[in-house]
Every structure is written in C-alpha cells, then in structure tokens.
Amino acid sequence: MIYLTRVEHFNAAHKLYNNNWSLEKNKEVFGKCSNENWHGHNYELHVTLKGEPNPETGFVYNAKTLGDVIKQVIIEKVDHSNLNLDVDFMKGKFTSAENLAIGIWDELKPHVETETTKLHSIKLIETRNIFVEYFG
Ligand code: NI
Numbered sequence: 001m002i003y004l005t006r007v008e009h010f011n012a013a014h015k016l017y018n019n020n021w022s023l024e025k026n027k028e029v030f031g032k033c034s035n036e037n038w039h040g041h042n043y044e045l046h047v048t049l050k051g052e053p054n055p056e057t058g059f060v061y062n063a064k065t066l067g068d069v070i071k072q073v074i075i076e077k078v079d080h081s082n083l084n085l086d087v088d089f090m091k092g093k094f095t096s097a098e099n100l101a102i103g104i105w106d107e108l109k110p111h112v113e114t115e116t117t118k119l120h121s122i123k124l125i126e127t128r129n130i131f132v133e134y135f136g
Contacts, residue, residue: 005048006066010079013038014095044125051117097126101134
C-alpha cells in the first residue's frame with residue numbers, strides 16, 4: 001500500500017457564530033472567527049489516496065488527474081467564496097475547519113475512488129498554527 005497526496009489551495013471567507021449565544025459568548029469561543037463582517041483564510045488542502053501502483057503506469061492514481069478533479073469538484077465551489085453563504089455542501093453547518101474537511105471528503109470520495117484506489121485522508125490547513133485531518 002502506498003499513499004499519494006495532492007496539495008491545492010483556496011481562499012475563502014467565513015464566520016463562526018452561534019445564534020443562540022450572546023455576542024460576548026461568541027467572541028469568547030470563536031475569537032476573530034466570530035467577526036460580524038466576515039474574514040478570510042488562505043486554506044491549504046491535502047488530499048491523500050491509497051492503493052497499489054498500477055503495473056502499466058506505476059501510479060496509484062494520476063496526480064495531474066487528481067488535481068483536475070479536486071479543482072472541478074471542490075476548488076471551483078469554495079475558492080473566493082463565502083463558505084457560509086455560497087457553498088452548497090456547507091449549507092446549515094458551522095464552517096469550522098473540521099466540518100469543511102468532512103464536507104470535502106463527502107464531496108470528493110465518489111469522484112476519486114476506483115476499484116483499487118481509496119481516499120485515505122483530507123488534511124485542511126486553516127492557519128499556520130491550525131489544521132485538521134479526517135480519515136472518514
Ligand atoms: Ni476563521
């Protein structure tokens with residue numbers, strides 16, 4: 001078993017805010033991410049597939065194709081968007097890095113898996129200090 005990772009980037013705005021809480025409590029829990037007038041992050045997305053190298057190519061999956069699929073299925077939807085308002089698969093969810101990574105996994109999985117290659121993980125880096133990893 002070998003693991004192949006493709007890295008892509010996107011920029012997006014969001015806000016973390018719980019309507020059932022006071023402004024003060026939102027600030028306390030979400031900090032700057034609760035800013036009323038939104039704010040952005042430069043996200044880095046790592047998509048890892050696993051499988052055995054194909055005897056005809058030596059590839060687990062064509063890395064160029066993987067980049068194209070990630071761009072078509074995810075980046076087109078999230079790049080320069082408002083994650084709370086514009087992204088169908090985030091509707092009604094808190095736009096935390098955790099939920100975003102889970103949403104990306106669910107969107108991407110049917111597009112990248114084959115008989116022999118499986119999605120292994122989604123790693124989403126939100127800031128230089130914070131990232132999440134999801135293994136399904
Ligand atoms: Ni934020």
